[in-house]
Amino acid sequence: MTASAKKYCEELYQRVVNRNAHEPEFHQAVQEVLESLVAVLEKHPEYMELGIVERLVEPERQIIFRVPWVDDTGRVQVNRGFRVQFNSAIGPYKGGIRFHPSVYAGIIKFLGFEQIFKNSLTGLPIGGAKGGSDFDPKGKSDGEVMRFCQSFMTELYRHIGQDADVPAGDIGVGGREIGFMFGQFKRIKNAYEAGVLTGKGLTYGGSLVRTQATGYGLVYFMDEMLTAKGMSLAGKTVLVSGSGNVAIYATEKVQQLGGKVVAMSDSNGYIYDANGIEVAAVKQIKEVERRRISEYVKQQPSAEYHPGCEGIWSIPGDIALPCATQNEIDDNAAKTLIKNGCQAVGEGANMPTTLAGTKLFLENGVLFAPAKAANAGGVATSALEMCQNSMRLSWTFEEVDTKLKTIMANIYQNTSKAAEEYGHKNNLVVGANIAGFVKVAEAMKAQGLV
Template identity: 65%
Template sequence: MFNDAYTQRVYEQVTHRDGEQKEFLQAVREVLESLEPVIRQHPEFESAGVLERLVEPERLVQFRVAWTDDQGRTQVNRGYRVQFNSALGPYKGGLRFHPSVNQSIVKFLGFEQIMKNALTGLPMGGGKGGSDFNPKGRSDAEVMRFCQAFMTELQRHIGQFTDVPAGDIGVGGREIGYLFGQYKRIRDEFTGTLTGKALEFGGSLARNEATGYGLCYFTDEAMSSIRGDSLADKTVVISGSGNVAIFAAEKAQQLGATVLTVSDSSGYIHDPEGIQVEVVKDIKLKRRGRIKEYAQLVPSAEYHEGCEGVWSVPCDVALPCATQNELDIEGAKTLVANGCTVVCEGANMPTTPQAIETLQQAGVIYGPGKAANAGGVAVSGLEMSQNSQRLSWSFEDVDRRLHAIMVDIFHTCAKAADSYGATNDLMRGANIAGFLKVGNAMIAQGVL
């Protein structure tokens, strides 16, 4: 429920215009509810119409992507790019290739990206994009042809000083390589217009690891500051088995934790002796296989059908790293009943509003994705810096900067929450801190 007339009015305006976009409405509602104490103390945001402008993208592009499959048949997908807010810098955010992608998905992701990028302290605005193309089961040649067709249209709207896309679900190193190659061919320029590139042509060391590592740095700092604790000797449940999940598992184990699970869309692995990250890397990153293959290779592991069952495994810490709304109220209740005391998000908006309320009421440390998973875009920002300087920093240098950024993000969120009467509410703190930076920049730049 809204207690402020201004936030209520803005939300009603969004529901009137975009009532069918449930993911976008969910993201907007969470942010607006968090901002009510800020709006009460700072009427200048209402007089400048900041919230009305914040929830409306500066630009939303939808385009046709026609390409030819290996059988010579023409396939047609939809492509999207939402350029949501450029108050702090060029639009920055990933591309998602997944059958679920639609306007609601890209808008919720782009809206979240505004706050996330602001929290990193780097000069980046918020954007997102993608397509309903599904790379699973497609040959390399088909993926290449799709990426080239997609970039042929997208290149009109992006550039190193305008909009810098990266990867997301379904868009890894292979896809970024094809997209970058087509951009370079059409524009005849070699610039840092995409991030997440391979090291051979401008990528950054530690970029693949960044989101997962950053998630663990944030989680460890939250546990230390709020409870005087750490990830050392804790049991951890992780959902997903993509880049974020894999490198979160790797870093959690480096910090002394035992990671019990990974999952994919079909089911989950429970390995009470600790997930063997190198085995998961081979299955998912090299062979693009299914996670059930892990149980065939590791005798101590069990495979269970149904990915939602991952939350039934007792643990100290849960890290949702798969997709939006994967952790519902039943999963949250099960985690609490089994003694879980920390939930930090590696995916974007993976926890439903009812589940968040359940966790917070139980005193669980809850780290929202816009803060906890900001390590990926932070190192993308560092990749942009390296490209601009024509330099390549060492893994240790990038990792050190990443760690410092994630620690700073936690304390920025905690301080903002405390300043507005919501001590240790990291969700409100993240929304408030991100908004204040963006909102003040919007006011300073006039009505745009």
């Protein structure tokens, strides 16, 4: 590595930290990408000369707004809303909306930054963005959630559009929330712009497979990665953290391909079922009843429930799929997984492994599928939903699923190829960052200083 490219990245990272104080998640995401890009910048010094990377780490637009709403007791509540439109070089901004008490500017910026590369990897024309609020939908009535979503959209609507910025769901934002937000957008705009939000219900412009897409896509990527190494999901014992949308459908697809998921979790604790998780029971608890994962043991008495979600990584397993939230696998959890013989890790959540944990996996020969590649199936299918909305068509489940599987296979091949081309064979973290970056950088170079 030449000193100039390495020094350039180190100095740029320090400027990012200084300019974005008290935002450790964003710092972490930028550091990982910059470390991967040294080899690219050596080969393409024009990216430094044109300020491509400086512009890439600075959002094109950041929006913060007040969200007032009335709870069921008649009391006024006030939350904070965010939308960070990070990069539109290859298409309209695209990225989910997260409702969770942990949301603040740094979380949204980290997610939006990751989204640039993830969206680029899909091969589809979508830029990077993210949004959200510190509102917590847990324990709220449908009426409270509706009133909040309507207030949130009353401000957000002026910043989005089917050719400008297309939000989707994320943690805390599912079909219910998307429906309420779409209804308010339509009401304010007096126009039926179906493509302005994705993750919609099937009765008003949604796409089949969208619900399953992130979880299915994760497993399709893992299957492709394992096959390339002469391995298979069949017969493997799998640990899946989380019990939301991604975790549920990753579990479903693993079991369809012959693997056995024995553990799932939520923020309170985890369940262990040596016989294999009954997905239908988890769907009922989480998607219908909206209750805690501990309820599972009432339906499956042979299963165990343990408080403390971090304990899930102490269970011996062949494959780990972290599908809950950022930084859930630290270096200690990584050491435990390695000690227990874990062969592969696939990130279903956004950045669920710390930099130290990722380094340990790579150093110990654990196959590692980074989030920006492995969990891109959700946004890829969102883009397919946009296509259907533009054409006013609805594709069958099989058509969308086939396209999703092809996209995930292509992401693996492109990521693997980029890693090898730049001297980091088998390092998919570097490969994903490079493959995602180059496409965006070339588009930025072509469009001038904007």
